[in-house]
Amino acid sequence: MREWADYTIEEAGGRTTLVVTGPLLVSTIGKLDAALRTVEGPVQFVDISKAAPIDTVGAWVIHRFAEEQQAEVLGASEQAEILIDTVTGSASAEPISPVLDRLITRVPEQVGTFVTGAVHEGKHNLGFLGAVIMAFAGVIRHPSRFRLRAVVHQMELVGVTSLPIIGLMSFLIGIVIAQQGAVQLAQFGAETLTVNLVGRITLRELGVLMTAIMVAGRSGSAFAAQLGTMKLTEEIDAMRTIGVSPMEALVVPRILAAVIMMPLLGFYSACMGILGGAVLADVSLGIPFLTFLSRIQEVVPVYDFYVGMAKAPVFGLIVAMAGCYQGLRVEGNAEEVGTRTTKAVVQAIFMVIVLDAFFAIFFTKIGWA
Amino acid sequence: MMADIDDLPVNPDLSDETFDGEYTIVIEGLVNRFGDFAVHENLDLKVKRGEILGVVGGSGTGKSVLMRSIIGLQIPDEGTIEVLGKDIRAKEDDDEIGLRNRWGVLFQGGALFSTLTVGENVQVPLKQFYPELSQQLLDEIAGYKTVLSGLPAETASKYPSELSGGMKKRAGLARALALDPELLFLDEPTAGLDPIGAAKFDELLRELADTLELTVFLITHDLDTLHAICDRVAVLADKQVIAVGPIEELMESDHPWIQEYFNGPRGRVAHAGSQRPKGAGASAKTTGPAKAIDKPAAGGA
Structure with missing residues (x-):
């Protein structure tokens, strides 16, 4: 001792x-x-x-x-x-930690900060959308500034490398829907309608929605973390001084890649979901695999496919924009990268689900029920 | 008379031994390889107790790797490293070595914990090793260490992101000094500082080393720092320490790299500058090494 x-x-x-x-x-x-x-x-x-x-x-x-x-x-x-x-x-009598105000003043202050912060954030979001549009316009005006290699690289990262995980996820979801649906439909003796259920829900809703959530988690977060780290290490400032626009060099390729890959991934996801449903139907409902697939063709209206594919690029845009926006907003320290990345994912998923609800009502109203 | 706090949890890495050997750090036959590329090959180096040893070398000669090896962050492939009489290599990365409360490290970028204020940064090692210290004392310690490192007192409650590069280095130094270590490792402390700031840092370092009887392992590119405060300088080249000695001796050496380094245009200017009369820090330097080795308590008094 x-x-x-x-x-x-x-x-x-x-x-x-x-x-x-x-x-x-x-x-x-x-x-x-x-x-x-x-x-x-x-x-x-x-x-x-x-x-x-x-x-x-x-x-x-x-x-x-x-x-x-x-x-x-x-x-x-x-x-x-x-x-x-x-x-x-x-000797020093200065405080070691920042002095906290009393609770009674702190709570209203934080509420105020939150509200003004939200307003600012809204403005910034809008500003960022404008900047993205301007960047796209700039690229269109000067096609030589278009970075094909960067876009292809991002397409690989967003799309190709996520094929296994999205495929597996969709396959399992297809199985779950078929299984749960069959149990409920059996009460009416309508097990065969499982085909309609799986086919329509995957193509119309779940394929694209689940893919968007997965892409937000995989790529949206990666965008935010990459750009945030680049911001911290002054890489983005260095780009600006050389005359390279970070919006054109970093943001445009990422958004473009996400917008292009989302429909492809969404369709792939829907197909895998249907496969999963077909496998389960074959194994436990007694509907042969190929019969299931040919029934899909008959019972799923083609506009379900259009509904899914119309939503996909919008979701891709939202996910990529949220990621890039939060990444570029990083300032200060390493902790900020973490908070901004979290925000990017939460914001993206939230927006995707809210928009999906709007889309659902919209497409029903125009007769694509 | 006192409350019994013997049953407080005690950090197992804590050591309360004292060290009286002549050499604080002894490195023998050190080999560090990254893949096929050897950074160090049979490197030998001894750091005397109470001295400020400057370590110089071209970029990529493994100065930082050497420091990381000594403090146990990099496990060398071969060789022995003894710090304060203990073998570093006997333990794994994060095992207790019984040394961590006896040295302080200032990393190149300061490496401050970004979510804590400067004062809280200083308190981290204190809380880690000495949980019995009261919060009041911790706050007082953080306060005076901040000022001691040359920062304004109100910096203690600021976050690292609010500080300039030079202030971060000073804050890093304050944290390195938190435990009153015997041994201080500094990785390029004056790099990126303006000349006035760098000179002040040098002065501060010499003063602290003298008052607190520190042994300092100082990696630097700054010729002024070498001239102003280092008792001896070790030169890293060809994967080894090719020369160690007071700077005047090294300038006599006929090794081409050393010649170019110390007698190049910048070296000559720094040398000329060091000939001018200087403050207390520099006057201690001329007599520093011998005194510091014989009787550390007398150093710079």
């Missing part, structure tokens, strides 16, 4: 002397400091001639006590004197 610094109080001729013993080091001072804070004065002298070695923390504790008690320090070695002088000159 460590040897702690300790003290005794000696009284002689009406004068009180506090005698400190033991090593006055950061590792041994903890108990002494706590004890000295409770000592009732007055103490006229502090004797540290029996205390060694000493470091700045020890020197500080002695200095603080001596100052509080208006006591004189005795028996300080040459080194102790230097250290006490050093810490005396460096």
Whole structure:
């Protein structure tokens, strides 16, 4: 166990002397400091001639006590004197953590900050949309500035590399829908309608929706983290100084890749969902695999496919814009990259689901029920 | 008389031994390879107790790798490294070495924890090793360490992202000094500072090293720093330490790289500058090494 610094109080001729013993080091001072804070004065002298070695923390504790008690320090070695002088000159009473306001003022303040922040965020979002449109216009006006390689690279990252996970997810969802649907429909003796259920729901809704959520989680977050890190390391500023527009070089390829890949991925996802349903129907409902597929052709109206494909690019746009926007808004420290990435994903998924609801009503109203 | 706090959890990495050997760091036959590429080959280096050792070398000669090897962040392929009499290589990366409370490290970018204020950064090592310290004392310590490192007192409650590059380095130094270490590792502390800031940092370092009797392992490219505060300089080249000695001795050396380094145009200017009369820091330097080795307590007094 460590040897702690300790003290005794000696009284002689009406004068009180506090005698400190033991090593006055950061590792041994903890108990002494706590004890000295409770000592009732007055103490006229502090004797540290029996205390060694000493470091700045020890020197500080002695200095603080001596100052509080208006006591004189005795028996300080040459080194102790230097250290006490050093810490005396460096004493600071400034707060260590930012001072928090009282709760009663803090709550309204934070609510206010939140509201104005939301308004600002809305404006910025709109501004970003404008900037994206301008960037696209710029690329169209000057096709030489179009970065095909970057777009293809992003298409690979957004699309090709996510094929396995989206395929597996959709296949399993197809199985779940077929299984759960069959159980419910069996109550009416209508198991065969499972085909309609799986075919329509995957092509019209779930294929695209689940893909959008997956892309938001995979690529939207990656966009935010990449751009955010580039912002922190001043890469984006460096681009600007060279005359490369970050909007054209970074944002346009990512948005374009997401807009192009989303319909493809959504259709792929719907197909995998149908396959999953067909496999389950074959195994547990007694509907042969090929019969299931040919029934799909008969019962799914072609506009279901159009509904899905019309939504997909919009979702892609939302996911990519949220990712790029949050990434470019990163400022300050590494923690911000994390918060912004989270925001990008949450914002994207939320917006996708809200828009999906609007789309559902819209397409029903125009007769594509 | 005192509350019994012996049953507090004690950090297992804590060491309360004292070290009296002549050499704080002893490196023998160090080999560091990245794939087929050897950064260090049979590197030997001894750092004397109480000295400021400057480490120089061209880019890519493995100065930072050497520092990382010494502090146990990089496991060398071969060789022995003893710090304060203990073998670093005997342990894995994050195992307790019983040394971590006895050294402080300043990384190149400051490496401050970005979610904590400067003062809280200083308190992290203190809380880690000495949970018995009261919050009040911790705050006081953080306060004076901040000022001691040459920062304005109100910086203690600022976050690293609110600081300039030079202030980050000072804040990093404050954290490195938090535990009153015997040994201080500095990776290019003056790089990126303006000349006035760099000179002040040098002065501060020399002063701290003298008052707190530090052994300092200082990686630098700054010739002024080498002239102003280093007791000895180690030159890294050809995968080894090719020369160690006071800077005047090195300038006599006929190794082409050393010649170019110290007697090149920049080297001559820095040398000429170091001949001018300087403050207390520099005057301690001339007598520093011998005194510091014989009787560390006398260094710079």
